[in-house]
Amino acid sequence: MAEKSWVRMVTAQTPTNIAVIKYWGKRDETLILPVNDSISVTLDPAHLCTTTTVAVSPSFDQDRMWLNGKEISLSGGRYQNCLREIRAQACDVEDEEKGIKIAKKDWENLHVHVASYNNFPTAAGLASSAAGFACLVFALAKLMNAKEDNSELSAIARQGSGSACRSLFGGFVKWIMGKAEDGSDSLAVQLVDEKHWDELVIIIAVVSSRQKETSSTTGMRDSVETSLLLQHRAKVAYTFDAGPNAVLIAHNRKAATQLLQKLLFYFPPSSDADLNSYVIGDKSILKDAGIEDMKDVEALSPPPEIKNAQRSKGDVSYFICTKPGRGPVLLSDESQALLHPETGLPK
Ligand SMILES: Nc1ncnc2c1ncn2[C@@H]1O[C@H](COP(=O)(O)OP(=O)(O)OP(=O)(O)O)[C@@H](O)[C@H]1O
Numbered sequence: 001m002a003e004k005s006w007v008r009m010v011t012a013q014t015p016t017n018i019a020v021i022k023y024w025g026k027r028d029e030t031l032i033l034p035v036n037d038s039i040s041v042t043l044d045p046a047h048l049c050t051t052t053t054v055a056v057s058p059s060f061d062q063d064r065m066w067l068n069g070k071e072i073s074l075s076g077g078r079y080q081n082c083l084r085e086i087r088a089q090a091c092d093v094e095d096e097e098k099g100i101k102i103a104k105k106d107w108e109n110l111h112v113h114v115a116s117y118n119n120f121p122t123a124a125g126l127a128s129s130a131a132g133f134a135c136l137v138f139a140l141a142k143l144m145n146a147k148e149d150n151s152e153l154s155a156i157a158r159q160g161s162g163s164a165c166r167s168l169f170g171g172f173v174k175w176i177m178g179k180a181e182d183g184s185d186s187l188a189v190q191l192v193d194e195k196h197w198d199e200l201v202i203i204i205a206v207v208s209s210r211q212k213e214t215s216s217t218t219g220m221r222d223s224v225e226t227s228l229l230l231q232h233r234a235k236v237a238y239t240f241d242a243g244p245n246a247v248l249i250a251h252n253r254k255a256a257t258q259l260l261q262k263l264l265f266y267f268p269p270s271s272d273a274d275l276n277s278y279v280i281g282d283k284s285i286l287k288d289a290g291i292e293d294m295k296d297v298e299a300l301s302p303p304p305e306i307k308n309a310q311r312s313k314g315d316v317s318y319f320i321c322t323k324p325g326r327g328p329v330l331l332s333d334e335s336q337a338l339l340h341p342e343t344g345l346p347k
Protein backbone atom coordinates (compact mmCIF):
# COMPACT_ATOMS: atom_id res chain seq x y z
CA MET A 1 0.00 0.00 0.00
CA ALA A 2 1.28 3.48 -0.80
CA GLU A 3 1.63 6.25 1.82
CA LYS A 4 -1.20 7.62 4.03
CA SER A 5 -2.54 10.59 2.11
CA TRP A 6 -4.98 9.17 -0.43
CA VAL A 7 -8.76 8.66 -0.29
CA ARG A 8 -10.50 6.36 -2.78
CA MET A 9 -14.25 6.94 -3.20
CA VAL A 10 -17.20 5.46 -5.04
CA THR A 11 -20.75 6.86 -5.22
CA ALA A 12 -23.77 4.79 -6.21
CA GLN A 13 -27.49 5.27 -6.51
CA THR A 14 -29.99 2.51 -5.85
CA PRO A 15 -33.78 2.30 -6.17
CA THR A 16 -36.44 1.17 -3.70
CA ASN A 17 -38.85 -1.61 -4.55
CA ILE A 18 -42.43 -2.49 -3.72
CA ALA A 19 -43.35 -6.13 -3.34
CA VAL A 20 -46.49 -7.40 -5.05
CA ILE A 21 -46.02 -10.83 -3.55
CA LYS A 22 -44.64 -9.98 -0.17
CA TYR A 23 -41.84 -11.37 1.93
CA TRP A 24 -43.28 -11.73 5.41
CA GLY A 25 -41.62 -14.08 7.89
CA LYS A 26 -38.12 -15.50 8.30
CA ARG A 27 -36.95 -19.06 8.76
CA ASP A 28 -33.55 -17.78 9.91
CA GLU A 29 -33.35 -14.40 11.69
CA THR A 30 -29.57 -13.92 11.47
CA LEU A 31 -29.00 -14.91 7.85
CA ILE A 32 -32.37 -13.33 6.92
CA LEU A 33 -33.84 -16.31 5.09
CA PRO A 34 -37.53 -15.98 4.18
CA VAL A 35 -40.38 -18.47 4.44
CA ASN A 36 -41.57 -17.72 0.88
CA ASP A 37 -40.42 -16.45 -2.51
CA SER A 38 -41.39 -12.83 -3.20
CA ILE A 39 -41.77 -10.63 -6.29
CA SER A 40 -41.37 -6.87 -6.48
CA VAL A 41 -41.38 -3.93 -8.86
CA THR A 42 -38.37 -1.65 -8.69
CA LEU A 43 -39.50 1.97 -8.43
CA ASP A 44 -38.08 4.73 -10.59
CA PRO A 45 -35.01 6.15 -8.79
CA ALA A 46 -35.84 9.56 -10.26
CA HIS A 47 -38.58 9.68 -7.62
CA LEU A 48 -37.35 7.47 -4.75
CA CYS A 49 -33.73 6.47 -4.28
CA THR A 50 -30.72 6.18 -2.00
CA THR A 51 -27.38 7.77 -2.86
CA THR A 52 -24.37 6.38 -1.01
CA THR A 53 -20.71 7.35 -1.12
CA VAL A 54 -18.17 4.91 0.31
CA ALA A 55 -14.54 5.85 0.87
CA VAL A 56 -11.40 4.06 1.97
CA SER A 57 -8.16 5.58 3.19
CA PRO A 58 -5.23 4.35 5.26
CA SER A 59 -5.80 7.43 7.42
CA PHE A 60 -9.24 6.21 8.64
CA ASP A 61 -9.00 4.60 12.07
CA GLN A 62 -12.48 3.02 12.23
CA ASP A 63 -15.51 2.23 10.05
CA ARG A 64 -17.96 5.16 10.24
CA MET A 65 -21.32 5.97 8.68
CA TRP A 66 -23.51 9.07 8.29
CA LEU A 67 -27.17 8.55 7.36
CA ASN A 68 -29.08 11.61 6.15
CA GLY A 69 -26.34 13.81 7.61
CA LYS A 70 -26.24 12.25 11.11
CA GLU A 71 -23.57 9.84 12.30
CA ILE A 72 -25.00 6.38 13.10
CA SER A 73 -23.39 3.32 14.63
CA LEU A 74 -22.20 0.50 12.39
CA SER A 75 -21.94 -1.91 15.33
CA GLY A 76 -25.32 -3.58 14.65
CA GLY A 77 -25.25 -7.18 13.41
CA ARG A 78 -26.79 -6.35 10.03
CA TYR A 79 -24.17 -3.73 9.11
CA GLN A 80 -21.39 -5.94 10.47
CA ASN A 81 -22.58 -8.94 8.44
CA CYS A 82 -22.66 -6.92 5.22
CA LEU A 83 -19.24 -5.36 5.87
CA ARG A 84 -17.68 -8.74 6.71
CA GLU A 85 -19.19 -10.51 3.69
CA ILE A 86 -18.22 -7.82 1.19
CA ARG A 87 -14.66 -7.53 2.62
CA ALA A 88 -14.30 -11.27 2.07
CA GLN A 89 -14.94 -10.66 -1.67
CA ALA A 90 -12.56 -7.68 -2.02
CA CYS A 91 -9.86 -7.89 -4.71
CA ASP A 92 -6.71 -5.99 -5.68
CA VAL A 93 -7.30 -2.35 -6.64
CA GLU A 94 -4.89 -0.20 -8.60
CA ASP A 95 -5.45 3.45 -9.46
CA GLU A 96 -2.33 4.59 -11.28
CA GLU A 97 -3.51 8.18 -11.60
CA LYS A 98 -3.83 8.61 -7.84
CA GLY A 99 -0.91 6.31 -7.02
CA ILE A 100 -3.16 3.90 -5.08
CA LYS A 101 -2.37 0.22 -4.85
CA ILE A 102 -4.43 -1.95 -2.50
CA ALA A 103 -3.74 -5.67 -2.36
CA LYS A 104 -6.56 -8.12 -1.58
CA LYS A 105 -5.11 -8.87 1.86
CA ASP A 106 -4.91 -5.13 2.77
CA TRP A 107 -8.71 -4.80 2.88
CA GLU A 108 -8.88 -6.62 6.24
CA ASN A 109 -6.99 -3.73 7.87
CA LEU A 110 -8.48 -0.80 5.97
CA HIS A 111 -11.47 1.13 7.33
CA VAL A 112 -14.32 2.65 5.34
CA HIS A 113 -16.43 5.79 5.65
CA VAL A 114 -20.02 5.72 4.37
CA ALA A 115 -22.36 8.65 3.76
CA SER A 116 -25.87 7.89 2.60
CA TYR A 117 -28.91 9.96 1.79
CA ASN A 118 -32.49 8.82 1.13
CA ASN A 119 -34.51 11.29 -0.95
CA PHE A 120 -37.70 10.04 0.81
CA PRO A 121 -38.68 9.37 4.46
CA THR A 122 -36.50 6.83 6.31
CA ALA A 123 -38.03 3.93 8.33
CA ALA A 124 -41.56 5.01 7.41
CA GLY A 125 -42.67 1.99 5.40
CA LEU A 126 -41.29 3.19 2.06
CA ALA A 127 -38.49 0.59 1.89
CA SER A 128 -35.56 2.76 2.97
CA SER A 129 -33.78 -0.32 4.30
CA ALA A 130 -34.16 -1.96 0.88
CA ALA A 131 -32.61 0.89 -1.11
CA GLY A 132 -30.15 1.63 1.72
CA PHE A 133 -28.57 -1.82 2.15
CA ALA A 134 -28.61 -2.50 -1.61
CA CYS A 135 -26.72 0.76 -2.18
CA LEU A 136 -24.26 0.09 0.64
CA VAL A 137 -23.36 -3.36 -0.69
CA PHE A 138 -23.30 -2.29 -4.35
CA ALA A 139 -21.07 0.73 -3.62
CA LEU A 140 -18.69 -1.24 -1.39
CA ALA A 141 -18.43 -3.98 -4.03
CA LYS A 142 -17.31 -1.41 -6.60
CA LEU A 143 -14.93 0.28 -4.14
CA MET A 144 -13.33 -3.07 -3.31
CA ASN A 145 -13.34 -4.35 -6.90
CA ALA A 146 -15.41 -7.39 -5.90
CA LYS A 147 -16.13 -9.58 -8.92
CA GLU A 148 -19.58 -10.83 -7.83
CA ASP A 149 -22.56 -10.24 -10.14
CA ASN A 150 -25.68 -8.47 -8.87
CA SER A 151 -27.42 -11.74 -7.88
CA GLU A 152 -24.41 -12.72 -5.78
CA LEU A 153 -24.32 -9.22 -4.26
CA SER A 154 -28.05 -9.54 -3.52
CA ALA A 155 -27.29 -12.44 -1.16
CA ILE A 156 -25.06 -10.06 0.83
CA ALA A 157 -27.56 -7.15 0.78
CA ARG A 158 -30.20 -9.64 2.00
CA GLN A 159 -28.24 -9.92 5.25
CA GLY A 160 -28.75 -6.20 5.83
CA SER A 161 -32.50 -6.26 5.15
CA GLY A 162 -34.39 -8.99 3.33
CA SER A 163 -36.16 -6.73 0.84
CA ALA A 164 -32.79 -5.10 -0.06
CA CYS A 165 -31.80 -8.09 -2.19
CA ARG A 166 -34.50 -7.15 -4.72
CA SER A 167 -33.16 -3.59 -5.13
CA LEU A 168 -30.05 -4.90 -6.92
CA PHE A 169 -32.11 -5.08 -10.12
CA GLY A 170 -34.47 -2.85 -12.09
CA GLY A 171 -37.85 -3.90 -13.45
CA PHE A 172 -39.58 -6.95 -11.97
CA VAL A 173 -37.55 -8.98 -9.54
CA LYS A 174 -37.95 -12.29 -7.76
CA TRP A 175 -36.27 -13.18 -4.47
CA ILE A 176 -35.86 -16.94 -4.57
CA MET A 177 -36.17 -18.15 -0.98
CA GLY A 178 -33.64 -20.96 -1.46
CA LYS A 179 -33.18 -24.14 0.53
CA ALA A 180 -29.55 -24.17 1.66
CA GLU A 181 -28.97 -23.75 5.38
CA ASP A 182 -26.13 -21.28 4.82
CA GLY A 183 -28.40 -19.06 2.68
CA SER A 184 -26.16 -19.27 -0.39
CA ASP A 185 -29.12 -19.93 -2.74
CA SER A 186 -31.43 -17.26 -1.25
CA LEU A 187 -30.96 -14.46 -3.78
CA ALA A 188 -32.64 -12.14 -6.24
CA VAL A 189 -32.97 -12.53 -10.01
CA GLN A 190 -34.45 -10.15 -12.58
CA LEU A 191 -37.64 -11.48 -14.19
CA VAL A 192 -37.97 -8.72 -16.82
CA ASP A 193 -36.48 -5.26 -17.05
CA GLU A 194 -38.27 -1.94 -16.49
CA LYS A 195 -39.16 -1.53 -20.17
CA HIS A 196 -41.26 -4.71 -20.18
CA TRP A 197 -44.34 -2.98 -18.79
CA ASP A 198 -43.65 0.70 -19.22
CA GLU A 199 -47.34 1.71 -19.10
CA LEU A 200 -47.54 0.64 -15.46
CA VAL A 201 -48.11 3.53 -13.03
CA ILE A 202 -47.63 3.28 -9.30
CA ILE A 203 -49.30 5.82 -7.04
CA ILE A 204 -48.25 5.87 -3.40
CA ALA A 205 -50.67 7.59 -1.05
CA VAL A 206 -48.42 8.72 1.77
CA VAL A 207 -50.72 8.88 4.77
CA SER A 208 -47.90 9.17 7.25
CA SER A 209 -44.17 9.65 6.76
CA ARG A 210 -43.47 9.38 10.49
CA GLN A 211 -41.24 6.58 11.73
CA LYS A 212 -43.26 3.36 12.08
CA GLU A 213 -44.07 2.09 15.58
CA THR A 214 -43.55 -1.53 14.54
CA SER A 215 -40.64 -2.38 12.26
CA SER A 216 -41.11 -5.00 9.54
CA THR A 217 -38.58 -7.17 11.38
CA THR A 218 -40.71 -7.23 14.55
CA GLY A 219 -44.04 -7.43 12.73
CA MET A 220 -43.09 -10.47 10.70
CA ARG A 221 -41.51 -12.14 13.76
CA ASP A 222 -44.88 -11.81 15.53
CA SER A 223 -46.64 -13.28 12.47
CA VAL A 224 -44.29 -16.28 12.35
CA GLU A 225 -44.84 -16.90 16.08
CA THR A 226 -48.61 -16.47 16.15
CA SER A 227 -50.19 -17.00 12.72
CA LEU A 228 -51.29 -20.47 11.63
CA LEU A 229 -52.31 -19.04 8.26
CA LEU A 230 -48.95 -17.47 7.39
CA GLN A 231 -47.84 -20.39 5.21
CA HIS A 232 -50.91 -19.88 2.96
CA ARG A 233 -50.62 -16.07 2.79
CA ALA A 234 -48.38 -15.77 -0.35
CA LYS A 235 -51.32 -16.79 -2.61
CA VAL A 236 -52.71 -13.41 -2.03
CA ALA A 237 -51.44 -10.17 -3.64
CA TYR A 238 -52.16 -6.85 -1.93
CA THR A 239 -50.89 -3.35 -2.01
CA PHE A 240 -50.10 -2.22 1.52
CA ASP A 241 -46.54 -2.46 2.80
CA ALA A 242 -45.69 -2.57 6.49
CA GLY A 243 -47.15 0.82 7.37
CA PRO A 244 -50.22 2.92 6.61
CA ASN A 245 -49.16 4.07 3.13
CA ALA A 246 -51.25 2.61 0.30
CA VAL A 247 -49.54 1.60 -2.94
CA LEU A 248 -51.90 1.55 -5.92
CA ILE A 249 -50.81 -0.04 -9.17
CA ALA A 250 -52.59 0.97 -12.37
CA HIS A 251 -52.07 -1.23 -15.45
CA ASN A 252 -51.76 1.71 -17.86
CA ARG A 253 -51.70 5.52 -17.95
CA LYS A 254 -55.40 5.84 -18.75
CA ALA A 255 -56.35 3.84 -15.67
CA ALA A 256 -53.81 5.83 -13.64
CA THR A 257 -55.30 9.13 -14.82
CA GLN A 258 -58.82 8.09 -13.79
CA LEU A 259 -57.48 6.75 -10.50
CA LEU A 260 -55.69 10.01 -9.71
CA GLN A 261 -58.87 11.99 -10.46
CA LYS A 262 -60.81 9.83 -8.00
CA LEU A 263 -58.06 9.99 -5.39
CA LEU A 264 -57.93 13.77 -5.60
CA PHE A 265 -61.70 13.95 -5.41
CA TYR A 266 -61.80 11.86 -2.20
CA PHE A 267 -58.55 13.14 -0.70
CA PRO A 268 -58.07 16.78 -1.70
CA PRO A 269 -55.12 18.61 -0.14
CA SER A 270 -55.71 20.68 2.99
CA SER A 271 -56.44 24.34 2.32
CA ASP A 272 -52.86 25.53 2.98
CA ALA A 273 -51.18 22.88 0.76
CA ASP A 274 -50.14 23.54 -2.81
CA LEU A 275 -50.73 21.08 -5.61
CA ASN A 276 -47.08 21.05 -6.64
CA SER A 277 -46.00 19.49 -3.37
CA TYR A 278 -49.19 17.41 -2.94
CA VAL A 279 -48.59 15.29 -6.07
CA ILE A 280 -44.89 14.62 -6.55
CA GLY A 281 -42.86 12.36 -8.84
CA ASP A 282 -44.20 11.96 -12.37
CA LYS A 283 -46.46 15.02 -12.58
CA SER A 284 -47.38 14.33 -16.22
CA ILE A 285 -50.27 12.16 -14.98
CA LEU A 286 -51.76 15.23 -13.31
CA LYS A 287 -51.59 16.99 -16.64
CA ASP A 288 -53.23 14.04 -18.42
CA ALA A 289 -55.98 14.22 -15.78
CA GLY A 290 -56.58 17.86 -16.75
CA ILE A 291 -55.58 19.12 -13.31
CA GLU A 292 -53.37 22.19 -13.30
CA ASP A 293 -54.27 23.98 -10.10
CA MET A 294 -56.40 23.79 -6.97
CA LYS A 295 -59.43 25.09 -8.85
CA ASP A 296 -59.33 21.96 -11.03
CA VAL A 297 -59.20 19.78 -7.90
CA GLU A 298 -62.20 21.55 -6.42
CA ALA A 299 -64.09 21.14 -9.71
CA LEU A 300 -63.62 17.35 -9.88
CA SER A 301 -66.96 15.58 -10.10
CA PRO A 302 -67.83 12.74 -7.72
CA PRO A 303 -67.16 9.24 -9.07
CA PRO A 304 -70.57 7.96 -10.31
CA GLU A 305 -70.34 4.60 -8.55
CA ILE A 306 -70.81 6.09 -5.08
CA LYS A 307 -73.79 8.16 -3.95
CA ASN A 308 -73.24 10.99 -1.43
CA ALA A 309 -69.45 10.65 -1.69
CA GLN A 310 -67.63 12.32 1.22
CA ARG A 311 -64.39 14.22 0.64
CA SER A 312 -61.65 13.70 3.25
CA LYS A 313 -59.56 16.85 3.05
CA GLY A 314 -56.02 16.56 4.45
CA ASP A 315 -56.17 12.82 5.30
CA VAL A 316 -53.39 12.01 2.83
CA SER A 317 -50.10 13.90 3.33
CA TYR A 318 -49.10 13.63 -0.33
CA PHE A 319 -49.13 11.32 -3.37
CA ILE A 320 -46.06 10.00 -5.21
CA CYS A 321 -46.65 9.05 -8.87
CA THR A 322 -43.95 6.71 -10.09
CA LYS A 323 -43.26 3.81 -12.45
CA PRO A 324 -40.99 0.78 -12.81
CA GLY A 325 -37.35 1.87 -12.71
CA ARG A 326 -33.80 0.76 -13.33
CA GLY A 327 -31.37 -0.97 -10.99
CA PRO A 328 -28.24 0.38 -9.24
CA VAL A 329 -25.82 2.68 -11.06
CA LEU A 330 -22.48 4.25 -10.28
CA LEU A 331 -22.35 8.06 -10.24
CA SER A 332 -19.02 9.06 -11.75
CA ASP A 333 -19.48 12.82 -11.29
CA GLU A 334 -17.50 13.67 -8.13
CA SER A 335 -19.77 16.60 -7.36
CA GLN A 336 -22.49 14.07 -6.47
CA ALA A 337 -20.30 12.37 -3.84
CA LEU A 338 -21.44 12.81 -0.23
CA LEU A 339 -17.91 12.57 1.21
CA HIS A 340 -15.08 15.07 0.74
CA PRO A 341 -12.48 13.71 -1.74
CA GLU A 342 -9.55 14.76 0.45
CA THR A 343 -10.73 14.17 4.02
CA GLY A 344 -13.29 11.39 3.46
CA LEU A 345 -15.64 13.22 5.86
CA PRO A 346 -19.20 14.37 5.03
CA LYS A 347 -19.26 17.43 2.79
N1 LIG B 1 -29.57 4.79 3.16
C1 LIG B 1 -29.42 3.84 4.09
N2 LIG B 1 -28.24 3.19 4.21
C2 LIG B 1 -28.09 2.19 5.11
N3 LIG B 1 -29.06 1.79 5.96
C3 LIG B 1 -30.26 2.41 5.88
C4 LIG B 1 -30.51 3.46 4.95
N4 LIG B 1 -31.78 3.88 5.09
C5 LIG B 1 -32.32 3.15 6.07
N5 LIG B 1 -31.41 2.25 6.56
C6 LIG B 1 -31.59 1.29 7.64
O1 LIG B 1 -32.92 0.76 7.57
C7 LIG B 1 -33.63 1.04 8.78
C8 LIG B 1 -35.10 1.27 8.46
O2 LIG B 1 -35.66 0.05 8.09
P1 LIG B 1 -37.20 -0.31 8.34
O3 LIG B 1 -37.45 -1.68 7.78
O4 LIG B 1 -37.53 -0.04 9.78
O5 LIG B 1 -37.99 0.80 7.50
P2 LIG B 1 -38.26 0.92 5.95
O6 LIG B 1 -37.29 0.02 5.22
O7 LIG B 1 -38.21 2.36 5.57
O8 LIG B 1 -39.74 0.38 5.80
P3 LIG B 1 -40.31 -1.02 5.14
O9 LIG B 1 -39.24 -2.04 5.19
O10 LIG B 1 -41.50 -1.39 5.97
O11 LIG B 1 -40.73 -0.65 3.75
C9 LIG B 1 -32.92 2.28 9.35
O12 LIG B 1 -33.10 2.35 10.73
C10 LIG B 1 -31.47 2.01 8.98
O13 LIG B 1 -30.88 1.08 9.88
Ligand SMILES: C[C@@](O)(CCOP(=O)(O)OP(=O)(O)O)CC(=O)O
Pocket residue numbers: 018019021022023024032038129130160161162163164216217218241242
Ligand atom coordinates in the same frame (compact mmCIF):
# COMPACT_ATOMS: atom_id res chain seq x y z
C1 LIG C 1 -43.79 -5.58 4.00
C2 LIG C 1 -42.43 -5.81 3.35
O1 LIG C 1 -41.96 -4.60 2.81
C3 LIG C 1 -41.48 -6.32 4.42
C4 LIG C 1 -40.06 -5.95 4.21
O2 LIG C 1 -39.37 -6.19 5.36
P1 LIG C 1 -37.83 -5.79 5.54
O3 LIG C 1 -37.06 -6.26 4.37
O4 LIG C 1 -37.72 -4.35 5.89
O5 LIG C 1 -37.50 -6.66 6.82
P2 LIG C 1 -36.09 -7.18 7.38
O6 LIG C 1 -35.61 -8.28 6.49
O7 LIG C 1 -36.37 -7.64 8.78
O8 LIG C 1 -35.17 -5.97 7.32
C5 LIG C 1 -42.65 -6.85 2.27
C6 LIG C 1 -41.60 -6.98 1.18
O9 LIG C 1 -40.85 -6.04 0.90
O10 LIG C 1 -41.57 -8.06 0.54
